[in-house]
Amino acid sequence: MTKMKKLDDPVSVLPGVGPKKVVALNKLNINTIEDLLNAFPFRYEDFAARKLAEVNDQEKVALKGTVASEPVVSRFGRNKNRLNFRLLIEHEVIMVTFFNQAYLAKQIETGKEMAIYGKWDAKKQRLMGIKILAAAAEDELGGVYRSSKEIKQSQVKKLVAEAFQAYHELLVDLIPLALRKKYRLMSRVEMVRNIHFPDNATTAKLARRTGIFEEFFLFQVKVQYLKKHNRVADGIKLDYDLSKLKVLIAQLPFTLTAAQKRVVNEICADLHHDYHMNRLLQGDVGSGKTIVAAIALYAAVTAGFQAALMVPTEILAQQHAEKFAHLFKDLDVNLALLTSATLGRASQRKELLKNLANGQVDLVVGTHALIQDDVNFKKLGLVVTDEQHRFGVSQRQILRQKGHAPDVLMMTATPIPRTLALTTYGEMDVSTIDELPAGRKAIETIWLKNKQQEQAYAFIEKQLDNGAQVYIVSPLIAESEMMDLKNAEEVYLKAKKRLEPQYHVGLLHGKMKGEEKEQVMRAFKAQQLHVLVATTVIEVGVDVPNATVMMILDADRFGLAQLHQLRGRVGRGTQQSYCLLLADPKNEYGSARMKVMTQTNDGFVIAQKDLELRGQGDVLGSKQAGVPDFKLGDPVANLNVLQVAQKEAAQIVKDPMFTTGNQSELYRYVRRSLVTGMSFD
Ligand SMILES: Nc1ncnc2c1ncn2[C@@H]1O[C@H](COP(=O)(O)OP(=O)(O)OP(=O)(O)O)[C@@H](O)[C@H]1O
Numbered sequence: 001m002t003k004m005k006k007l008d009d010p011v012s013v014l015p016g017v018g019p020k021k022v023v024a025l026n027k028l029n030i031n032t033i034e035d036l037l038n039a040f041p042f043r044y045e046d047f048a049a050r051k052l053a054e055v056n057d058q059e060k061v062a063l064k065g066t067v068a069s070e071p072v073v074s075r076f077g078r079n080k081n082r083l084n085f086r087l088l089i090e091h092e093v094i095m096v097t098f099f100n101q102a103y104l105a106k107q108i109e110t111g112k113e114m115a116i117y118g119k120w121d122a123k124k125q126r127l128m129g130i131k132i133l134a135a136a137a138e139d140e141l142g143g144v145y146r147s148s149k150e151i152k153q154s155q156v157k158k159l160v161a162e163a164f165q166a167y168h169e170l171l172v173d174l175i176p177l178a179l180r181k182k183y184r185l186m187s188r189v190e191m192v193r194n195i196h197f198p199d200n201a202t203t204a205k206l207a208r209r210t211g212i213f214e215e216f217f218l219f220q221v222k223v224q225y226l227k228k229h230n231r232v233a234d235g236i237k238l239d240y241d242l243s244k245l246k247v248l249i250a251q252l253p254f255t256l257t258a259a260q261k262r263v264v265n266e267i268c269a270d271l272h273h274d275y276h277m278n279r280l281l282q283g284d285v286g287s288g289k290t291i292v293a294a295i296a297l298y299a300a301v302t303a304g305f306q307a308a309l310m311v312p313t314e315i316l317a318q319q320h321a322e323k324f325a326h327l328f329k330d331l332d333v334n335l336a337l338l339t340s341a342t343l344g345r346a347s348q349r350k351e352l353l354k355n356l357a358n359g360q361v362d363l364v365v366g367t368h369a370l371i372q373d374d375v376n377f378k379k380l381g382l383v384v385t386d387e388q389h390r391f392g393v394s395q396r397q398i399l400r401q402k403g404h405a406p407d408v409l410m411m412t413a414t415p416i417p418r419t420l421a422l423t424t425y426g427e428m429d430v431s432t433i434d435e436l437p438a439g440r441k442a443i444e445t446i447w448l449k450n451k452q453q454e455q456a457y458a459f460i461e462k463q464l465d466n467g468a469q470v471y472i473v474s475p476l477i478a479e480s481e482m483m484d485l486k487n488a489e490e491v492y493l494k495a496k497k498r499l500e501p502q503y504h505v506g507l508l509h510g511k512m513k514g515e516e517k518e519q520v521m522r523a524f525k526a527q528q529l530h531v532l533v534a535t536t537v538i539e540v541g542v543d544v545p546n547a548t549v550m551m552i553l554d555a556d557r558f559g560l561a562q563l564h565q566l567r568g569r570v571g572r573g574t575q576q577s578y579c580l581l582l583a584d585p586k587n588e589y590g591s592a593r594m595k596v597m598t599q600t601n602d603g604f605v606i607a608q609k610d611l612e613l614r615g616q617g618d619v620l621g622s623k624q625a626g627v628p629d630f631k632l633g634d635p636v637a638n639l640n641v642l643q644v645a646q647k648e649a650a651q652i653v654k655d656p657m658f659t660t661g662n663q664s665e666l667y668r669y670v671r672r673s674l675v676t677g678m679s680f681d
Pocket residue numbers: 254255256257260283284285286287288289290291413437438540541542543545568569572
């Protein structure tokens with residue numbers, strides 16, 4: 001009796017797939033039959049014969065004609081040869097050339113009708129042959145597959161065909177029938193068949209349409225199910241003391257914006273529940289996320305738990321710790337700062353670790369040093385982190401192993417366009433601060449050419465005379481910290497020469513020791529320094545409201561998101577702020593970025609523009625963006641489909657067992673993928 005076939009059979013079950021091929025396929029992420037069936041071609045070669053007049057130079061096309069001369073093979077070099085013959089297409093004669101395929105000569109006879117696929121050289125009126133098309137293949141679209149040095153794409157294609165042949169009846173429909181009808185989608189078998197082996201361009205397109213919907217729909221069902229699933233009561237219930245929170249809020253030097261109040265309520269409701277909070281707090285630069293985080297952290301402390309804030313740099317840890325010390329000075333909070341600098345001193349380190357472990361410390365601010373091995377908490381209830389430390393499975397695992405399953409609030413200052421938010425943070429609840437504190441004036445951004453630097457300095461001088469403080473951001477040299485440093489030093493010397501002795505200029509860069517950095521930041525905050533020349537170390541979170549002018553040198557070297565972050569260091573108070581971009585962009589893309597910066601201060605608009613300008617390839621190609629890899633769908637180009645899929649998925653997960661309609665396959669699929677782990681957590 002033969003073994004039962006399963007879609008997760010390894011590829012080695014196919015005839016001719018030995019250990020070497022298995023390795024080659026695995027490298028392409030193809031391990032099972034199912035993977036093979038899902039290894040969709042990324043484009044098609046169109047083998048339908050075209051008219052010569054319509055073909056562009058260097059285009060790959062199929063041309064059909066009558067052989068008009070005997071094939072001539074000439075040999076040159078070592079083992080090299082060229083095969084030439086003429087082909088009559090309607091009334092024109094072209095030359096066809098194949099390199100190193102002399103063996104094809106025997107198929108070529110004068111007067112024979114032939115279709116040949118190749119690359120058209122318009123100048124020489126020559127088709128550089130790639131292959132002779134069989135008569136039956138003439139109307140076909142040939143899928144082009146990912147391949148590698150070890151495995152050719154024709155082999156991948158052959159294996160896909162064999163796998164489809166042997167396993168296609170195991171393909172089950174995961175999209176409920178009602179939805180397939182509603183959106184006129186193919187069955188899964190038809191979809192897979194027509195993506196791999198379409199009869200023509202139309203069926204290929206229709207199959208892809210189904211494939212894209214399926215991909216988004218399954219993803220959405222999974223994340224939405226997971227979100228519900230997370231709501232089971234195995235988290236911590238933080239019974240915070242509302243009256244104490246009110247005291248804190250009343251003490252603030254400002255009133256919270258309506259948006260801040262709303263998100264505080266959303267977060268507090270989560271804290272109070274006994275499920276795990278897994279929430280994203282997004283807000284534009286300067287929108288006041290820190291105070292929201294502080295309120296949440298304090299809430300955890302009033303509930304008798306410890307709370308931690310994890311930030312990406314030591315400067316920020318220091319800054320937040322200082323702010324919190326001020327904020328909580330009359331409240332009963334025992335605050336500690338934990339960075340690699342504080343951990344560096346042995347005595348301090350021992351004391352700090354002891355107090356975290358015995359629960360003396362209520363609230364700790366730190367860098368990623370916070371979740372290192374020897375750091376133990378007594379009763380950790382809430383961790384607030386930021387996007388740069390996406391708090392993923394492994395970190396949660398670390399904390400869980402230490403006996404904690406804290407609520408998690410992740411902050412992001414990079415607004416994500418709605419499109420990507422749907423996909424990137426699908427499994428999280430999202431709170432958005434969509435309003436800036438009252439009284440903020442829009443930052444005025446001016447783009448100048450490099451040769452106008454003197455004008456920029458004159459402007460800076462005038463602003464300094466009016467009591468402003470200034471950042472000068474030195475140009476970024478990709479991949480070279482040393483060059484960054486050299487640049488920053490040069491800019492620093494120049495600024496000193498230009499502005500001292502009236503004004504004091506400081507320098508801040510990533511290579512400085514923690515203490516040195518602190519000193520410089522402190523002097524800048526205290527207005528002992530008027531101008532701060534810095535590399536991008538100031539990008540994230542630095543908050544000095546009196547600094548109202550920023551000059552960014554060679555601004556076109558930065559991406560939009562980074563420029564927006566940098567610029568966000570000014571415009572944090574009620575004074576009019578300015579941002580001077582100095583740049584001679586080398587291409588249109590660079591100019592477009594400068595223009596966007598001068599046109600808007602809205603991080604959401606900038607994020608959307610960034611996406612459009614960079615092209616989805618760029619954005620989705622970068623893993624760190626956290627965007628799941630879709631095989632067929634493109635969350636930007638296929639936004640409508642994504643939204644429909646999201647809406648339909650919401651309907652499905654309303655019912656915890658998916659019992660409405662016949663969706664047991666879908667349910668099994670979702671349960672299975674949760675067991676095997678989801679990559680986006
Ligand atoms: N409701 C408010 N009214 C007035 N000022 C506020 C308000 N909330 C926060 N601020 C002030 O606005 C400034 C920016 O706030 P905060 O540092 O929290 O911004 P952020 O959202 O963390 O920004 P970034 O992502 O740029 O670091 C701070 O100086 C803060 O004290």
